[in-house]
Amino acid sequence: MIHVSYGCAIAIFCIGLYTLITKRNLFKTVIGLSIMEGGVLLFMVASGFIPEAGPPLLPMVGGSVNPLPHTFPLTAIVIGASDVALALAYIIKIHRHYGTVDVDKIRGLRG
Amino acid sequence: MRAQVFHRWIGAALCLSLGWWMWRGLIVSADPSLFGPAAYYVANTASDTGASNIVAAILFDYRGFDTFGEATVIYTTVCGVAMLFAKRRLRRSSWGLSPIVKRGMGMMVPFILVYASSIVIMGHITPGGGFQGGAVFATVTVLFCVIYGSKFEASRISPKVKEVIESSGALLFAAVGLWGLAEGAGFLANLDAGFSSGPIGSLFSGGAIPLLNIAVGMKVGAGLSTLFYSMIKILEDPAEGPPPEV
Numbered sequence: 001m002i003h004v005s006y007g008c009a010i011a012i013f014c015i016g017l018y019t020l021i022t023k024r025n026l027f028k029t030v031i032g033l034s035i036m037e038g039g040v041l042l043f044m045v046a047s048g049f050i051p052e053a054g055p056p057l058l059p060m061v062g063g064s065v066n067p068l069p070h071t072f073p074l075t076a077i078v079i080g081a082s083d084v085a086l087a088l089a090y091i092i093k094i095h096r097h098y099g100t101v102d103v104d105k106i107r108g109l110r111g
Numbered sequence: 112m113r114a115q116v117f118h119r120w121i122g123a124a125l126c127l128s129l130g131w132w133m134w135r136g137l138i139v140s141a142d143p144s145l146f147g148p149a150a151y152y153v154a155n156t157a158s159d160t161g162a163s164n165i166v167a168a169i170l171f172d173y174r175g176f177d178t179f180g181e182a183t184v185i186y187t188t189v190c191g192v193a194m195l196f197a198k199r200r201l202r203r204s205s206w207g208l209s210p211i212v213k214r215g216m217g218m219m220v221p222f223i224l225v226y227a228s229s230i231v232i233m234g235h236i237t238p239g240g241g242f243q244g245g246a247v248f249a250t251v252t253v254l255f256c257v258i259y260g261s262k263f264e265a266s267r268i269s270p271k272v273k274e275v276i277e278s279s280g281a282l283l284f285a286a287v288g289l290w291g292l293a294e295g296a297g298f299l300a301n302l303d304a305g306f307s308s309g310p311i312g313s314l315f316s317g318g319a320i321p322l323l324n325i326a327v328g329m330k331v332g333a334g335l336s337t338l339f340y341s342m343i344k345i346l347e348d349p350a351e352g353p354p355p356e357v
């Protein structure tokens with residue numbers, strides 16, 4: 001059954017990558033980046049799964065799943081939110097400057 | 112047009128082959144078990160840190176220095192976004208939604224705040240912690256921006272106050288770290304540095320972990336709400352028409 005989780009993670013990652021490399025709109029590129037990040041985080045959380053084990057909380061009943069892969073996504077989510085925010089801020093600046101968010105039309109130095 | 116379609120097909124083929132390659136490369140252990148550092152953390156969290164939530168213990172004790180670095184990333188991002196949009200002043204914000212929504216939001220706010228503080232304060236005994244609770248805190252200010260308009264939000268919780276909260280969160284984190292250094296136990300040491308731990312599972316357990324949770328909660332909550340406010344204040348058009356008739 002764990003294969004379903006891994007398959008989903010890989011599928012989400014590839015959808016994000018497709019968005020990233022085929023879309024010209026910068027906003028859609030950032031959305032693709034954030035979808036890819038979701039795939040990676042799902043993969044990390046799924047990799048800590050152990051069948052018939054409880055959550056890593058201390059009155060423990062019958063073993064616990066691997067707590068280490070739960071720790072990294074926790075910080076990575078916040079980091080992902082911040083870098084998406086910074087990327088969007090730059091895109092807003094680019095839109096104010098060039099009047100477009102199409103990567104093909106952003107050419108040359110202006111102003 | 113032809114080139115664009117071609118480009119898309121190439122992209123799709125590349126992604127599909129990459130996905131197939133990753134799927135083929137997947138090695139799933141038939142009988143997974145804990146090994147390495149994870150096994151040590153699960154076995155020794157109670158005696159080493161006194162916290163019940165092993166994830167929080169790893170985040171704020173075993174790998175506290177790493178978390179300190181991650182918190183710095185949020186700080187840098189907030190500085191960057193606030194700097195990019197520093198010049199524009201908010202003259203008038205949106206008018207908000209209808210009075211029904213405003214009233215409903217007013218009733219919900221205390222409950223959301225209690226929920227967020229319980230996630231932060233009990234982060235070492237239940238699933239939760241500073242990052243999650245801080246994000247819920249930021250949700251309140253985002254809802255204020257959407258429902259009442261960002262000017263109302265800025266007048267109630269001024270950006271200066273958020274700045275002070277965020278900086279004091281960072282300072283609290285650094286102070287806890289330096290306290291360990293001063294005690295001679297190393298940066299961000301927990302029980303070795305003299306932080307006492309109560310019985311496992313009680314509110315006052317885990318040594319410095321609740322303190323660090325509160326510090327990170329302040330940082331993340333104030334940081335995310337500053338990010339949202341800095342971005343929405345330039346997106347709202349000051350030249351918008353009069354308030355809609357409600």
